[in-house]
Amino acid sequence: MARQPHVIVIPHAAQGHVAPLMKLSLQIAAHGVKVTFVNTEFIHEKVMASLPAKVEEEKRLISLVSIPDGLEPEDDRQDFVKLTESILRVMPGNLRNLIENIKRSDVDEQIVCVIADMAAGWALEVANEMGIKRVAVLLSGPASMALALHVPQLIDAGIIDTDGTLIKDESIILSEDIPAWRSSDFSWSCSDPVMQKVLFVYVSTALKTFKFADQLLCNTFYELDSSVMKLIPKAIPIGPFLASNHIEAFAGNFCPEDSTCLSWLDKQPAGSVVYVALGSTTILNPQQVDELALGLELTGIPFLWVISSNLTNGSTAKFPEGFIDRVADLGKIVEWAPQEKVLAHPSVACFVSHCGWNSTLEGLTMGKPFLCWPYFADQFHNRSYICDVWKIGLAVDKDENGIITRNEMSTKIKTLISSDGIKANALQLKEVARKSVNEGGSSFKNFTSFIELIWH
Template structure:
């Protein structure tokens, strides 16, 4: 049975005052059997920590991220920023993601968390991103519309705007039909977004077909001043995996419509770092790097508990000595590649901190890591997940061995850390081009004829990077530019203030 509780909390001079609001509290699933319509009855919403200042005149936004770490994190950080500016935020995610967020959110967070059914069947793997996303997007529109209707019954709670990263198209479709303003916060870099918006021209020019598959193996130029990349390295390309590519490209095509129709188009970047690509999208408002503007901690929006004990280990290491290796939330290496990576880290002779996610550790990998720990002793540290912003800001860090996801790229830039680039898929290859060829703050690793990054390649490039003063100087310059952009008077600071004012009026 559904259980609705009319309760919301309003902080007034240190006391808690109850105000009526329909909230579906708890993970309450009415018992049902196949075919009895039980899945139609379920609307799961957990609104937590409803503590705000003055009520009544505050705008109220719904934030709905694509259910992946690289999308949830920037939208959660953005949510904390706008809450700090007097805007109420309800953060919507599928149940599987919601449970993870609850474990990493601060106890007194002003963000209200709401979960919808993720649509997964018993026995489905919640780590299967494509299955999770498809099932969530299929079941969420009805629940999302119901949520908005329930909230809008109360005048001081009416939804002012729906904010997504653009990939949750059903949320934008609901908002459009209900006449609610829409904002899209792009979690990728400006050049990637410009490429996505160029899909009609790429199709017209015969570079890709209507499924996004390259028809020509050639360089693509958005502008003579922007780095070219090969047609096989497009952000939606999944060579050898047609189902994943069809999934990604389909979402990208639908997203394009709403990127052009939304009231505000934002991105987690700053003008000074890529003005040429940003100029191709005149309506865009860069508001990043969000991490520098956010004071709530790097754990905000994290799917996994962070092992902060690595910070005390870093305290014991010499300045500019530690190699930090982390490959994001989706990269997976086969055993041969893991062997080469481990040997590269071992033989380089530098202390290192290596992130190996818990969701990819099986019995064989666990035994492999145990043997590796025995060999390296105290010279290296392996953790399941790290407080990355704090790690990159630590004075002992010498370089970042990274997959070049956009969030990691911005974090490394913002901390002034040189990169050793190991892109895995989607936009990461384009980010690598910027890191190495435009900003000149890193070097790229090249696979051998079998597609393997060898220990020799890792050691050679790492030694070159560690002694390249030019790269270090460039990295520190970008750090200052990033910091300036989000401080008062900076380009991103002004854009953010402008967005907040438009939401309020």
């Protein structure tokens, strides 16, 4: 019998990165591979505190370990620049020590592969120096990776400058099957020039990571992104990554899931509920929270609204006067929801989403129409796919003050729910997604080949 292979998995320190990589890790572990999942100490504590009570089986499947990120406990980890600098300074050395300690504790222990998030490319450099096989995982929309790979040519051609700003006011087209990028659709576009520079540095880091990777696993499926896959060498689509495929208790959250929303959904009629979840990074100002709340009330349609403390920039959400009393029988508000289960629930009619890639794939796999409310990074381009290519959703538009008004919300939700065409497209895409991960499907085959590679 071949010795059990051991892989190290390293996500970037953010909710939208830890959760999908945890799902992938469970899938790998289910095939008899030993998995050590490495978070920063700060993130590790959050994950451990949010673990469901019934997680014993999973603990046996995966070792959850941590290494320091170099910041003090009281430091602000929302300071993207400071956190990034600290991670790059201390984590490569910490990872090397961890791998050496694992080898020392058991001479026969063979770490066969380091699997790292594209946004944690430093881990692949460490693996490269230690002579270990390297696999990168792309967790954003693959089109954003295709664009990143074209950045050197775009700079040479004088289309963008070295900070990623568009020089000529024209859209960028990579292929006729891929939506064009306007200047506001780049994954690094940002109204804050300092932040844009930092995000654009991530793009050049991605290019470096790409060179170090032997393979690039993508959270997508071939049928969804075949034209993009042609533009990304080494890309292997093995998605969608779903917890529901594997294990009931899933351990990738920073915040405990509020499962009372599932029993609440059980009491609602089929196809009647608007599910609102704008991700873990979106921040709304108080006026926008008010308009969103009043827009949901205005529809008169039952709603389930996820409001994390991030949405209101760390403070407790304040609602319009009397709102909570007025919607007591209409809506439910939770801090964090078991999103896959919610989206799979027959009561849910549509998904008001920030169009992060995980949420996009989860909604699409559950056959739900989208109302698109992108916030940053690849979310704007994902919206183009949802609305213009797959035709499974609508977008909200801001008014002249940059606000999405209550009337805009209410009108779009009603239009979306009553569109048979969008519903039909969503159900059709759901079937294709399901087929890809089922036995014999494109992602199933790719993933099986990947596991064989780890074992041999």
